[in-house]
Amino acid sequence: MLPDLDALLAAAHVVSLPMRVRFRSITTREAVVLQGPHGWGEFSPFVEYDDAEAARWLAAGVESAWSPPVSRVRDAVPVNATVPAVPAADVAAVLERFDGCRTAKVKVAEPGQSLADDVVRVGEVRRLLGPTGRVRVDANGAWSVDDALRAAQALAPYDLEYLEQPCATLDELGELRRALARSGVDVLVAADESIRKADDPLKVAAAGSADVVVVKVAPLGGVRAALEVAEACGLPVVVSSALDTSVGIAAGVALAAALPDLPYACGLGTVGLFERDVASTPLRPRAGELSAAAASAVHPDQLADVLAGPERQRWWRDRLARCHAVLSARS
Known part of the structure; x- marks a missing residue:
């Protein structure tokens, strides 16, 4: 299920993580982590991806946070x-x-x-x-x-x-x-x-x-x-x-x-x-x-140290809204 946009934005935390070494030509990794009823999901398409491609990343993040996990065959x-x-x-x-x-x-x-x-x-x-x-x-x-x-x-x-x-x-x-x-x-x-x-x-x-x-x-x-x-x-x-x-x-x-x-x-x-x-x-x-049993234990309070600045917050939330529109149109 795709939550409505307001619910998705309310669940979103935009973070900026410094890298130890340059990787894929970047030194800082930005991401949006989403808190849903089944845990946490991530939306972090690379900045050069268009909305059609990035929307698949949003679908993955929504699945992780809003759907129950799949069964596993190994520990x-x-x-x-x-x-x-x-x-x-x-x-x-x-x-x-x-x-x-x-x-x-x-x-x-x-x-x-x-x-x-x-x-x-x-x-x-x-x-x-x-x-x-x-x-x-x-x-x-x-x-x-x-x-x-x-x-x-x-x-x-x-x-x-x-x-x-x-x-x-x-x-x-x-x-x-x-x-x-x-x-x-x-x-x-x-x-x-x-x-x-x-x-x-x-x-x-x-x-x-x-x-x-x-x-x-x-x-x-x-x-x-x-x-x-x-x-x-x-x-x-x-x-x-x-x-x-x-x-x-x-x-x-x-x-x-x-x-x-x-x-x-x-x-x-x-x-x-x-x-x-x-x-x-x-x-x-x-x-x-x-x-396989490990979970990504995230508490919103601990995200304060890695939150992105206001300009990047706006950029990612605007992108999330556009990708939400893409997924809504597909469904």
Whole structure:
């Protein structure tokens, strides 16, 4: 059910969370957390997204706060560390924030950096995790097919688990998979943006463009919608966050705990990238896992220290109202 706009605005708290390191070209993460009858939800589409895309994020937040949770099949969810595009000398400090995580996702193809920078960073992650750790890289669609093939060849000595969204389009992902096979580079291709930003997220599987799908709750419109996409794709699933607060992470954990199969560690440990969080006990991994029973315990009084300023409050409330209108029209 979609609450009316006045109720939604009354339930909304606009927060601004400083980052420990630059991530996705931002140093402060803004979000709206919503208090509803079933707990808390999050509305935090990135600022460049239009209202049609952002409305799915509002649907996810409303589901979390106004609907009962889905049933789960596991009590704990394995989690990966996330390493931003930092210098190799800073990798150890980043990994220390992810207690017990034996899988790491490394950001690559950062604007202004080179493949050599990526190789050094990934090499340091592999050195610190040792031969039994798992390492995956995420290019956010920044490479051409030729660039992705060169990167895969350069990174092959570090035994990558998969390349996440190495190229932007489905055709390019499919072409890359064929090029990797011809070149004898044994690495999987995972689709992220091709799932969460697509008009039809099932095209990835139909086109044979990926070996793994990365599923995020907010961009797909909620836990139930994400479960439907995961089932219909018929490919192995990794649940990841969209740089969420603990409120959004709780929804990601709910999705991961409900999936019939979960062969990979999930990208749900990103709260450690924030200096502050909205929850009294932030949802951070312990011994490489997040408890499926963990809840994002938020009290409105504790939000005072992280509330956004008046101008950003107005901006987000106006955006929430526009996205509410989009959802109302769809329903």
